[in-house]
Amino acid sequence: MNNSTLKNERKIVDKIKKDLDDLINQIELKRSKRIFLITKRENLKKILDYLKNKMNCRMNAITCSDNLNEFELIYHLWSGMKSMISTKIKLPRDKPEIESVTDIFPVANLFEREVHDLFGVEFLGHPDLKRIMLNEDWPEGEYPLRKDWIKNEKKNYGG
Amino acid sequence: MTKNPSKNIRKTSPFILHFNSGGCNGCDIEIAASLSPKFNIEKYGNLLEASPQNANILLTVGPVTLKQVKRLKETYNQMPEPKCVISVGSCTSTGGVFKGLYNVKDGLDNVIPVDVYIAGCPPRPDEIIDGVKKAVEILKSKRK
Amino acid sequence: MVVGIHLTGLKEPVSFKVKVDGEKIVSMDLDISYNHRGIEKGVEQKTLNKSIHLIERICGICSQSHTTNFCKGIEEIMKITVPKRAQFIRVIMGELERISSHLLWLGLTGYEIGFNKLFMRALSDREIVQDLREIISGARVTHAINKFGGVRRDITDEMKKKILNDIKILGKKIEYYTDLIEIEKNLKKRMKGIGYLSREKIKHLNSVGPTARGSGIKIDVRKDDPYLVYDEIPFKVIVSNKCDVYGRTYVRIYEIVESVKIIKYCIENLPKGSISINFEEKVKLGEVISLYEAPRGELFHYIKINDKSMIDRFHVRTPTFSNWTSVIEAIKGMDVADIPIVIESIDPCLSCTARTTIVDTEDKHLKTMTWEELSKYSVRWYKEKGIWWD
Numbered sequence: 001m002n003n004s005t006l007k008n009e010r011k012i013v014d015k016i017k018k019d020l021d022d023l024i025n026q027i028e029l030k031r032s033k034r035i036f037l038i039t040k041r042e043n044l045k046k047i048l049d050y051l052k053n054k055m056n057c058r059m060n061a062i063t064c065s066d067n068l069n070e071f072e073l074i075y076h077l078w079s080g081m082k083s084m085i086s087t088k089i090k091l092p093r094d095k096p097e098i099e100s101v102t103d104i105f106p107v108a109n110l111f112e113r114e115v116h117d118l119f120g121v122e123f124l125g126h127p128d129l130k131r132i133m134l135n136e137d138w139p140e141g142e143y144p145l146r147k148d149w150i151k152n153e154k155k156n157y158g159g
Numbered sequence: 160m161t162k163n164p165s166k167n168i169r170k171t172s173p174f175i176l177h178f179n180s181g182g183c184n185g186c187d188i189e190i191a192a193s194l195s196p197k198f199n200i201e202k203y204g205n206l207l208e209a210s211p212q213n214a215n216i217l218l219t220v221g222p223v224t225l226k227q228v229k230r231l232k233e234t235y236n237q238m239p240e241p242k243c244v245i246s247v248g249s250c251t252s253t254g255g256v257f258k259g260l261y262n263v264k265d266g267l268d269n270v271i272p273v274d275v276y277i278a279g280c281p282p283r284p285d286e287i288i289d290g291v292k293k294a295v296e297i298l299k300s301k302r303k
Numbered sequence: 304m305v306v307g308i309h310l311t312g313l314k315e316p317v318s319f320k321v322k323v324d325g326e327k328i329v330s331m332d333l334d335i336s337y338n339h340r341g342i343e344k345g346v347e348q349k350t351l352n353k354s355i356h357l358i359e360r361i362c363g364i365c366s367q368s369h370t371t372n373f374c375k376g377i378e379e380i381m382k383i384t385v386p387k388r389a390q391f392i393r394v395i396m397g398e399l400e401r402i403s404s405h406l407l408w409l410g411l412t413g414y415e416i417g418f419n420k421l422f423m424r425a426l427s428d429r430e431i432v433q434d435l436r437e438i439i440s441g442a443r444v445t446h447a448i449n450k451f452g453g454v455r456r457d458i459t460d461e462m463k464k465k466i467l468n469d470i471k472i473l474g475k476k477i478e479y480y481t482d483l484i485e486i487e488k489n490l491k492k493r494m495k496g497i498g499y500l501s502r503e504k505i506k507h508l509n510s511v512g513p514t515a516r517g518s519g520i521k522i523d524v525r526k527d528d529p530y531l532v533y534d535e536i537p538f539k540v541i542v543s544n545k546c547d548v549y550g551r552t553y554v555r556i557y558e559i560v561e562s563v564k565i566i567k568y569c570i571e572n573l574p575k576g577s578i579s580i581n582f583e584e585k586v587k588l589g590e591v592i593s594l595y596e597a598p599r600g601e602l603f604h605y606i607k608i609n610d611k612s613m614i615d616r617f618h619v620r621t622p623t624f625s626n627w628t629s630v631i632e633a634i635k636g637m638d639v640a641d642i643p644i645v646i647e648s649i650d651p652c653l654s655c656t657a658r659t660t661i662v663d664t665e666d667k668h669l670k671t672m673t674w675e676e677l678s679k680y681s682v683r684w685y686k687e688k689g690i691w692w693d
Binding site for chain 3: 060107
């Protein structure tokens with residue numbers, strides 16, 4: 001691993017702080033080429049739009065994790081300035097929904113379908129939020145990657 | 160090794176259908192490699208022209224994901240008698256590394272009857288060809 | 304007419320629903336749920352050491368990519384520096400895997416277009432690489448050579464001589480493919496203009512790997528976010544401006560040439576020292592994003608460890624998952640006969656039992672075809688146009 005001076009990353013962090021100051025709760029430079037932003041759900045689209053147009057970002061992935069009290073969604077973007085910029089938001093567990101970002105990044109179409117299928121997060125405005133990972137006979141309302149999900153041996157999950 | 164084995168095998172020349180039921184592809188690559196001139200599985204059976212309607216041997220790979228169960232049964236039922244099923248790899252036989260995961264059936268014999276098990280993760284092309292040879296023998300005995 | 308295809312072949316289970324208007328394709332939908340096993344949930348219940356074996360089998364073709372990426376992610380959380388020798392060995396195994404994957408892809412592409420000589424030749428040349436993988440790691444496909452802190456097996460001086468010798472032979476054999484892509488007329492006719500995806504389109508769709516590099520976008524994790532010892536090794540990122548199936552084929556063939564050079568450099572400059580570092584402490588709480596340039600493109604792992612030293616969340620985003628949207632775009636306006644080669648050109652990492660359903664927008668009849676039938680149809684279609692190999 002290279003022990004760079006983090007000059008490039010600090011430039012990115014300073015620019016983001018200057019342009020998006022009130023939209024971001026916290027910004028963290030973990031190591032070279034890894035920047036994390038924490039923000040609220042309402043600010044997500046504005047931030048992703050900025051990152052795409054002003055930071056020349058492409059979308060790598062959308063990760064969802066179940067933290068028992070809430071869901072954490074992380075939108076991973078790779079900037080043309082050679083750094084990963086990951087935006088974290090938290091969603092309430094009882095009503096996990098958020099606006100879809102497929103209008104900004106078309107590749108998010110598949111990523112959001114995966115999160116919806118395995119965690120049950122609703123992506124409002126998604127053009128076609130249907131199953132992608134689980135088979136068509138998988139019962140509704142069963143989200144296998146949630147921490148409290150246990151397979152019910154008596155139910156039919158397909159096959 | 161019998162004298163001139165290919166003379167006997169050519170009499171039957173079975174069609175071998177390769178079916179992936181949700182595996183990692185490791186065994187598929189070794190089956191593809193067995194098509195190369197170095198191993199030459201086509202000496203024992205026709206792999207590239209097989210379809211469910213004309214296949215005698217079903218070469219299955221993968222721990223059988225829940226989605227594939229229906230299609231696997233359909234494919235098996237479409238094959239004409241006598242037929243023979245080979246389970247290639249550890250995960251196809253017992254679930255292997257995938258045993259207990261939420262979307263797998265833990266092995267082929269939970270879905271269709273199996274005649275030959277080939278162990279390995281993945282098995283080498285020679286081991287796969289060895290399994291095919293045994294399946295051809297079983298097929299011959301089923302024909303009688 | 305609707306065509307359903309039960310595919311059996313050398314690819315992964317996937318289902319395509321294609322809408323046609325006459326012979327031209329209007330749109331395509333895909334179903335990739337055949338291969339879902341539940342690995343991301345499975346690793347949450349296993350210890351870290353056992354997880355490596357499960358992660359290795361996410362995909363057999365890129366098994367080395369998955370384990371190296373996972374191990375270097377955990378090593379980053381633990382702030383461990385892996386010995387240089389081990390890093391060189393990981394690079395050698397990774398590049399051998401890349402050559403093996405690209406040659407398999409070349410063979411399958413040849414098979415798809417009816418060029419059986421290419422199919423047999425690529426599979427045959429690939430055996431040189433498979434033998435080297437077996438000599439070094441003991442296995443042809445899933446090496447099990449990675450562990451936390453380094454590698455399990457060393458490269459002896461005798462192995463070094465054998466590797467250098469075989470790499471030289473392979474380098475000579477690759478000349479057949481570089482000549483093919485530059486000279487062979489029928490190949491150019493079959494591939495040029497097919498599956499066209501402009502540079503802007505690819506950028507918009509965020510594709511990765513040879514799919515992106517074949518359209519002029521220079522992205523490669525080995526240069527953008529260097530890992531192991533790639534920042535020390537001299538090599539080129541191959542890019543083509545053709546933006547079609549020909550461009551992607553060009554990129555993959557010349558990447559084999561570069562990989563041969565990388566392996567030669569690594570063997571000649573293999574540093575002395577240990578092949579692993581022991582550490583006794585349990586893995587700490589933390590999260591890491593690990594990137595790796597797999598044969599198909601950028602592989603993304605997100606790993607989060609909880610306070611019990613178990614995996615809290617393990618998210619994998621394979622390169623093919625990012626590239627599916629580009630296939631759906633590239634196939635629009637193409638003929639049905641081009642489906643096999645366009646899908647094959649992104650080198651989908653799937654095991655096969657693909658099913659293709661073609662829906663005619665005028666006549667709502669559904670017709671199901673197997674991949675083999677579609678392949679044969681495609682070969683026949685082009686034969687009628689005069690593009691054929693004996």
